[in-house]
Amino acid sequence: xxxxxxxxxxxxxxxxxxxxxxxxxxxxxxxxxxxxxxxxxxxxxxxxxxxxxxxxxxxxxxxxxxxxxxxxxxxxxxxxxxxxxxxxxxxxxxxxxxxxxxxxxxxxxxxxxxxxxxxxxxxxxxxxxxxxxxxxxxxx
Amino acid sequence: xxxxxxxxxxxxxxxxxxxxxxxxxxxxxxxxxxxxxxxxxxxxxxxxxxxxxxxxxxxxxxxxxxxxxxxxxxxxxxxxxxxxxxxxxxxxxxxxxxxxxxxxxxxxxxxxxxxxxxxxxxxxxxxxxxxxxxxxxxxxxxxxxxxxxxxxxxxxxxxxxxxxxxxxxxxxxxxxxxxxxxxxxxxxxxxxxxxxxxxxxxxxxxxxxxxxxxxxxxxxxxxxxxxxxxxxxxxxxxxxxxxxxxxxxxxxxxxxxxxxxxxxxxxxxxxxxxxxxxxxx
Numbered sequence: 001x002x003x004x005x006x007x008x009x010x011x012x013x014x015x016x017x018x019x020x021x022x023x024x025x026x027x028x029x030x031x032x033x034x035x036x037x038x039x040x041x042x043x044x045x046x047x048x049x050x051x052x053x054x055x056x057x058x059x060x061x062x063x064x065x066x067x068x069x070x071x072x073x074x075x076x077x078x079x080x081x082x083x084x085x086x087x088x089x090x091x092x093x094x095x096x097x098x099x100x101x102x103x104x105x106x107x108x109x110x111x112x113x114x115x116x117x118x119x120x121x122x123x124x125x126x127x128x129x130x131x132x133x134x135x136x137x138x139x140x
Numbered sequence: 141x142x143x144x145x146x147x148x149x150x151x152x153x154x155x156x157x158x159x160x161x162x163x164x165x166x167x168x169x170x171x172x173x174x175x176x177x178x179x180x181x182x183x184x185x186x187x188x189x190x191x192x193x194x195x196x197x198x199x200x201x202x203x204x205x206x207x208x209x210x211x212x213x214x215x216x217x218x219x220x221x222x223x224x225x226x227x228x229x230x231x232x233x234x235x236x237x238x239x240x241x242x243x244x245x246x247x248x249x250x251x252x253x254x255x256x257x258x259x260x261x262x263x264x265x266x267x268x269x270x271x272x273x274x275x276x277x278x279x280x281x282x283x284x285x286x287x288x289x290x291x292x293x294x295x296x297x298x299x300x301x302x303x304x305x306x307x308x309x310x311x312x313x314x315x316x317x318x319x320x321x322x323x324x325x326x327x328x329x330x331x332x333x334x335x336x337x338x339x340x341x342x343x344x345x346x347x348x349x350x351x352x353x354x355x356x357x358x359x360x361x362x363x364x365x366x367x368x369x370x371x372x373x374x375x376x377x378x379x380x381x382x383x384x385x386x387x388x389x390x391x392x393x394x395x396x397x398x399x400x401x402x403x404x405x406x407x408x409x410x411x412x413x414x415x416x417x418x419x420x421x
Binding site: 080081082083084085087088089091092093097098103104105106109110 | 327330361364
């Protein structure tokens with residue numbers, strides 16, 4: 001049986017929840033699926049819920065970093081939510097601090113943070129151009 | 141057989157030996173505040189009986205099966221005495237005071253072979269004495285370990301300052317063991333209370349070395365992985381100097397001089413503002 005981790009689309013974002021023990025093939029499939037989905041839906045953000053994940057190894061840690069890097073190139077923000085203490089300790093002991101990945105305590109907070117990150121990005125875009133000048137004038 | 145000669149003596153003169161042994165123990169000084177005479181007598185009687193039985197089957201190997209009852213009893217006694225507050229020499233005296241009456245008996249009854257017998261007996265009693273000392277110390281160590289554990293639990297409270305703000309006031313020197321406990325307690329509490337900010341206050345920590353700094357950083361990183369922010373507060377001037385001197389990179393960890401300052405940062409982070417109430421006149 002081919003196991004796959006379901007990826008849900010929610011507006012501009014993709015949601016995925018890892019609820020089974022990750023083995024290497026599953027992780028590789030997930031990377032592939034996710035990148036395909038990001039491109040297909042032009043998603044702006046990805047939320048990965050790992051609150052049910054109890055065992056990690058260096059491979060899974062690296063996979064998370066990898067997903068984050070690929071997503072960044074595809075212009076989607078990644079946020080990892082609900083990491084268990086034991087998992088966090090293991091990753092730190094393994095020397096993987098997941099640089100560049102945003103984290104949140106639970107899905108709710110993660111979603112809010114992701115929205116904010118994407119919004120900030122939108123607001124920042126015209127800042128250096130004409131839009132700013134216009135607003136200054138409007139203010140006057 | 142030398143062994144059976146000793147066993148023979150122990151069996152034949154049991155009551156006499158017991159009486160003289162008690163006498164010797166009393167002469168050495170009994171801790172009447174910790175133990176009463178009846179208990180001493182019954183302990184001594186039991187040990188003599190067990191000794192006689194065990195000695196019948198050879199006295200060369202204390203680790204053998206037939207010495208098990210004697211070992212068990214000494215173990216129990218020594219552990220109990222270490223808990224009750226007996227001194228090491230008082231515990232050892234219990235076994236060693238048997239020498240005097242036993243040697244006297246050997247001299248009376250063994251004639252020419254007595255020197256040999258005394259040697260056998262003294263070897264046996266010395267080993268028994270050492271055995272009971274070992275367990276006396278083991279008893280002490282158990283007590284020390286228990287105290288350490290309870291101290292560990294007492295000294296690592298995680299408190300909630302505000303909804304979403306946790307604080308860990310660390311007091312006393314940190315070692316890797318303790319930092320591990322703190323780390324786990326903090327992370328667990330973060331999950332339970334869904335707190336976004338944790339303040340680690342090290343005002344009460346006298347010294348920080350590379351190991352401790354490393355552990356603190358690990359805790360901060362782990363908390364960050366879970367989605368919480370850590371603030372370290374109460375770093376003393378000397379400690380700050382040490383950290384810089386050791387070349388420990390604190391990275392982007394927020395540090396504040398006092399818990400109050402850290403709390404203000406935490407509140408700002410949560411978009412909470414404290415306003416003093418206007419005084420009505």
